Amino acid sequence: MSLLLPLFAIMLIPFAAAGLGLIHAGLGRSRSAAHALLATLCVLAVTAIVFILVGFAWTGYNGGRSYSAITAGVAWNWIGAGPYMIGGAGFDDASAPVAIRLCFHIFAVGLAGVIAIGAGADRWRLGAICISTAIFAGILYPLFAHWVWGGGWLAQLGVTFGLGSGMIDAGGSAVVQSTGGLTALAIACLLGPRRGKYGADGMATAIPGHNIVLVLFGCILALVGWTGLNSAGVMIFYAASSGRIVLVVIDTLLAASAAALAALAVTRFRFGKPDATLTANGWVAGLVASSAGCAFLAPSAAIFIGLIAGGVVPYAVELFELKLFVDDPGGSISVHAGAGLWGTLAAGLFAAVAPGMRGPQILAQLVGVSTLLGFVLPVAYGANWLLHKIGSQRVDRDGDYQGMDIRELGAGAYPEFVVHSDEFVPR
Amino acid sequence: MKLAGCLLLLSGWMIVLVALVLLPGLAARAAFIGAGIAVEILGLALIARGQVNQEKQAQALTQSIRGMSGGFGGFR
Numbered sequence: 001m002s003l004l005l006p007l008f009a010i011m012l013i014p015f016a017a018a019g020l021g022l023i024h025a026g027l028g029r030s031r032s033a034a035h036a037l038l039a040t041l042c043v044l045a046v047t048a049i050v051f052i053l054v055g056f057a058w059t060g061y062n063g064g065r066s067y068s069a070i071t072a073g074v075a076w077n078w079i080g081a082g083p084y085m086i087g088g089a090g091f092d093d094a095s096a097p098v099a100i101r102l103c104f105h106i107f108a109v110g111l112a113g114v115i116a117i118g119a120g121a122d123r124w125r126l127g128a129i130c131i132s133t134a135i136f137a138g139i140l141y142p143l144f145a146h147w148v149w150g151g152g153w154l155a156q157l158g159v160t161f162g163l164g165s166g167m168i169d170a171g172g173s174a175v176v177q178s179t180g181g182l183t184a185l186a187i188a189c190l191l192g193p194r195r196g197k198y199g200a201d202g203m204a205t206a207i208p209g210h211n212i213v214l215v216l217f218g219c220i221l222a223l224v225g226w227t228g229l230n231s232a233g234v235m236i237f238y239a240a241s242s243g244r245i246v247l248v249v250i251d252t253l254l255a256a257s258a259a260a261l262a263a264l265a266v267t268r269f270r271f272g273k274p275d276a277t278l279t280a281n282g283w284v285a286g287l288v289a290s291s292a293g294c295a296f297l298a299p300s301a302a303i304f305i306g307l308i309a310g311g312v313v314p315y316a317v318e319l320f321e322l323k324l325f326v327d328d329p330g331g332s333i334s335v336h337a338g339a340g341l342w343g344t345l346a347a348g349l350f351a352a353v354a355p356g357m358r359g360p361q362i363l364a365q366l367v368g369v370s371t372l373l374g375f376v377l378p379v380a381y382g383a384n385w386l387l388h389k390i391g392s393q394r395v396d397r398d399g400d401y402q403g404m405d406i407r408e409l410g411a412g413a414y415p416e417f418v419v420h421s422d423e424f425v426p427r
Numbered sequence: 428m429k430l431a432g433c434l435l436l437l438s439g440w441m442i443v444l445v446a447l448v449l450l451p452g453l454a455a456r457a458a459f460i461g462a463g464i465a466v467e468i469l470g471l472a473l474i475a476r477g478q479v480n481q482e483k484q485a486q487a488l489t490q491s492i493r494g495m496s497g498g499f500g501g502f503r
Binding site (some may be wrong): 010074189199202323324325362363366367373375377382 | 429433436438439441443447450453460461463464470471474476483485491493
């Protein structure tokens with residue numbers, strides 16, 4: 001296959017990052033809107049540079065140099081061993097298959113890094129975002145991406161332990177979405193809720209998103225980006241034919257559509273009217289859940305996966321906000337971690353596999369889910385806890401009230417018409 | 428409590444890895460992988476419990492400070 005098609009698909013991925021950036025900005029307060037989008041830009045910049053410096057060396061690629069640990073006669077390929085700063089990488093025709101992987105990862109890790117901004121909106125300092133993201137792009141993402149997409153031990157589960165085709169994750173439900181979503185969970189827990197989110201009696205106060213138009217437009221942009229992300233992943237890591245890409249695009253759209261309608265129906269049923277923000281969350285949850293198995297699913301399966309993802313998201317958002325006191329303005333945890341884990345498992349449940357391989361394939365996907373919960377989450381939490389101890393990742397009390405725009409950037413996103421009356425309330 | 432939860436997450440993952448290496452049969456592996464994930468869910472529940480307790484303590488502290496200083500926001 002020509003490399004032009006994967007390259008074109010890769011170039012669509014920034015639309016997904018832009019979509020998430022708009023969603024996070026719109027779901028946050030107006031006084032932090034510019035900060036949210038600047039943070040998105042900074043995350044894309046930091047991830048690109050850090051990934052080039054060290055990330056790709058550890059991510060590696062199938063057939064590339066790597067380190068393996070031998071246990072009970074089984075080789076556990078656990079980390080790439082390429083040169084740092086992509087030393088020795090060529091960009092001629094012979095090296096193009098490696099270069100296209102590098103290109104894909106740079107954009108994918110950027111998208112994964114953007115996810116946590118939604119959970120830390122309105123209170124996560126810009127400097128802390130950059131440092132935390134550097135750790136994510138330099139250590140966490142490369143390790144897990146190597147395991148799944150770089151010929152690592154999760155990809156080899158089929159060969160080493162007879163578990164189907166090994167862990168399947170065509171578009172990154174696990175590698176991109178779940179790693180980002182679980183990091184978002186760690187960030188939200190460490191930062192604590194926004195001031196005023198919970199009253200003295202423990203009741204949650206609604207802090208509505210300031211611009212739903214941005215949120216909904218972000219959803220459309222995200223669809224464009226996701227078709228690129230899923231298509232590129234399938235072409236690069238699973239050598240799919242051009243015809244298969246059409247199925248990827250259709251499955252991606254169907255999952256998102258079903259999820260949005262499910263979220264809309266659930267909120268309509270529960271609250272009497274459809275909730276635009278939760279429907280937007282449902283749409284993105286469908287995109288997230290579609291990623292893992294998008295190339296191997298029948299359209300009806302994609303619809304079912306989307307229905308579950310979108311139907312569960314409103315309840316998950318409510319669980320985190322009302323029961324667990326986890327303030328996640330962008331819904332990143334429910335959407336990316338929750339739907340990502342579901343999508344990873346659903347790929348095992350519904351993807352086309354060889355006869356008799358359904359059980360082993362489900363087990364392979366469960367091992368992947370277990371690795372996300374048992375390795376990625378503790379490491380993300382531990383690394384960010386350490387950062388938080390060294391220097392608070394959270395803005396100070398005044399910044400909470402002023403908003404991140406004034407506090408960190410010195411100017412608001414809407415200087416001409418926004419007046420926050422509560423800024424002048426004695427406190 | 429959160430630390431214990433994180434340790435349970437790691438423990439569950441270790442159970443899954445050990446099951447892959449030591450158990451040859453699909454059924455036995457499935458059972459132990461399920462057990463490992465169950466341990467991880469316990470870990471998540473413990474982390475959630477720790478999070479709820481921590482936030483409730485923070486709210487109680489805020490309330491008591493407000494009470495001492497004679498009204499909303501008097502501590503500032």
